[in-house]
Amino acid sequence: MEDTVVLYPSPGHLSSMLELGKLIVKHHPSVSVTCIMSNPSTEIVSANPSITFIPLPKLSLPTPITSFLDLVASFFEIPNLNNPNLYQTLLNVSKSSNIKALVIDFFCNPAFEFLSSRLDIPIYYFNSSGACGFSIFLYLPTLDKNISKSLKDLDIVVDVPGVPKVPSKDMPPVLCDRSHRVYQYFVDTGKNMFKSAGVIINTFELLEPNAVKALQERNCSLNEPTPPVYFVGPLAITGESKKEHECLTWLDSQPSSSVLYLCFGSMGVFSSIQLKEMAIGLEKSGVRFLWAVRAPKLDGPTQAGKTNTRSTEPCLESIFPEGFLDGTKDRGFIVKSWAPQLAILNHGSVGGFVTHCGWKSILEAVCAGVPMLGWPLYAEQKMNRVFLVEEMKAGLGVRADKDDFVSAGEFEERVVELMNAKKGEAVRERVMALKEAAVVAKSEGGSTFVAMDKLVDSFK
Numbered sequence: 001m002e003d004t005v006v007l008y009p010s011p012g013h014l015s016s017m018l019e020l021g022k023l024i025v026k027h028h029p030s031v032s033v034t035c036i037m038s039n040p041s042t043e044i045v046s047a048n049p050s051i052t053f054i055p056l057p058k059l060s061l062p063t064p065i066t067s068f069l070d071l072v073a074s075f076f077e078i079p080n081l082n083n084p085n086l087y088q089t090l091l092n093v094s095k096s097s098n099i100k101a102l103v104i105d106f107f108c109n110p111a112f113e114f115l116s117s118r119l120d121i122p123i124y125y126f127n128s129s130g131a132c133g134f135s136i137f138l139y140l141p142t143l144d145k146n147i148s149k150s151l152k153d154l155d156i157v158v159d160v161p162g163v164p165k166v167p168s169k170d171m172p173p174v175l176c177d178r179s180h181r182v183y184q185y186f187v188d189t190g191k192n193m194f195k196s197a198g199v200i201i202n203t204f205e206l207l208e209p210n211a212v213k214a215l216q217e218r219n220c221s222l223n224e225p226t227p228p229v230y231f232v233g234p235l236a237i238t239g240e241s242k243k244e245h246e247c248l249t250w251l252d253s254q255p256s257s258s259v260l261y262l263c264f265g266s267m268g269v270f271s272s273i274q275l276k277e278m279a280i281g282l283e284k285s286g287v288r289f290l291w292a293v294r295a296p297k298l299d300g301p302t303q304a305g306k307t308n309t310r311s312t313e314p315c316l317e318s319i320f321p322e323g324f325l326d327g328t329k330d331r332g333f334i335v336k337s338w339a340p341q342l343a344i345l346n347h348g349s350v351g352g353f354v355t356h357c358g359w360k361s362i363l364e365a366v367c368a369g370v371p372m373l374g375w376p377l378y379a380e381q382k383m384n385r386v387f388l389v390e391e392m393k394a395g396l397g398v399r400a401d402k403d404d405f406v407s408a409g410e411f412e413e414r415v416v417e418l419m420n421a422k423k424g425e426a427v428r429e430r431v432m433a434l435k436e437a438a439v440v441a442k443s444e445g446g447s448t449f450v451a452m453d454k455l456v457d458s459f460k
């Protein structure tokens with residue numbers, strides 16, 4: 001029977017997990033990789049010929065999703081409903097293959113609880129974020145014990161070995177409200193990670209040196225020894241997008257490292273008031289820019305949108321202040337909705353990136369050597385901004401007021417600071433060093449390469 005490693009991804013983190021699958025095959029060609037997921041698309045199957053896909057039923061929850069916390073809760077609850085199907089599928093796979101390991105996304109934690117007592121297969125967690133974020137995850141059970149109020153009602157700093165101190169207001173909203181069930185899902189996941197065969201993390205050693213050291217010394221958390229950790233990143237940086245796009249032609253005509261790229265991930269949207277304010281700051285800064293603009297979310301006092309998707313086309317004339325488009329037409333380019341981010345970041349004309357601090361965006365910018373300006377919106381992005389500025393030192397952060405509103409003046413100042421040859425020098429040098437370190441980490445003998453070898457060895 002052939003040996004196989006089974007991946008069990010969560011839809012939002014699929015691409016990174018498939019990259020991990022491809023790396024496992026590369027490091028261990030005698031092992032096959034099987035991916036069990038709901039409805040894999042034909043596009044995904046054909047783009048990943050080295051991975052065998054087995055579909056699970058696409059289930060939906062009986063209760064409606066009415067809030068962002070409900071939505072995140074559903075990422076745990078759907079795998080929970082699918083547990084019997086997953087179990088049956090694994091039994092079927094084991095008739096023809098030796099399952100050496102099951103790697104589950106952290107959102108699939110219910111599978112850990114269901115399968116641990118039923119199957120004798122080592123279960124690993126895949127942590128789509130970095131070492132700092134993972135350390136916070138491991139600390140959750142302790143934090144839960146130490147405080148009795150919700151973080152949203154406290155003004156404290158979360159202090160974890162090896163990790164910059166995170167103010168409670170910057171912690172992910174899903175961890176801030178003990179009365180919502182999603183809080184407990186995360187705490188339980190943190191507890192189970194200690195019992196797992198290991199945790200696979202999408203980062204590399206030199207990017208987050210202090211957090212990595214604390215985790216490697218296994219003193220990160222507290223009463224129990226840290227589980228084995230494998231830093232196998234940066235994953236999913238597969239090179240430039242091949243697609244032609246007029247923004248790339250426009251970039252060809254711009255001076256080297258002169259353009260600021262603005263993009264806020266797959267779901268980031270702003271209120272129309274915030275978009276206007278941003279445009280004013282950008283215009284005053286005088287810098288060249290390439291901006292991926294989404295239709296604004298329904299009006300409210302602040303940004304931090306959560307629901308618009310790439311399919312909603314914005315009407316630029318109604319979004320921007322009068323005169324903005326005309327006044328910046330010689331130095332600005334607007335992409336409506338989805339931008340070819342990898343190709344943009346790797347274009348020589350790009351010299352800065354205003355990002356929502358999604359983990360993949362941070363890794364992509366690091367690998368392209370582009371310094372960042374962190375403007376986080378939701379999920380764990382505010383926490384990532386703290387790590388970006390204080391641990392990685394690869395970017396600056398914009399300062400928002402207590403309603404998460406960023407003024408035109410603040411934005412202008414930070415943009416100028418980032419793009420200015422002198423003021424932005426330190427982060428630019430640091431990010432170039434990180435770019436080289438990422439290449440070294442992935443090459444033979446590098447930290448990521450060695451971690452992959454250790455990981456596949458542990459499967460034996």
Ligand SMILES: O=c1ccn([C@@H]2O[C@H](COP(=O)(O)OP(=O)(O)O[C@H]3O[C@H](CO)[C@@H](O)[C@H](O)[C@H]3O)[C@@H](O)[C@H]2O)c(=O)[nH]1
Pocket residue numbers: 012013128129263264265266267268292337338339340341342357358359360361362364378379380381
């Ligand atoms: O116009 C766009 C917008 C995004 N992207 C790509 O989409 C991905 C975005 O990923 P990421 O930066 O991680 O942001 P989100 O998609 O918003 O990611 C979610 O999941 C991440 C973990 O994987 C978290 O860190 C984020 O907070 C959470 O919002 C990247 O590969 C980008 O290159 C584009 O190509 N064009």
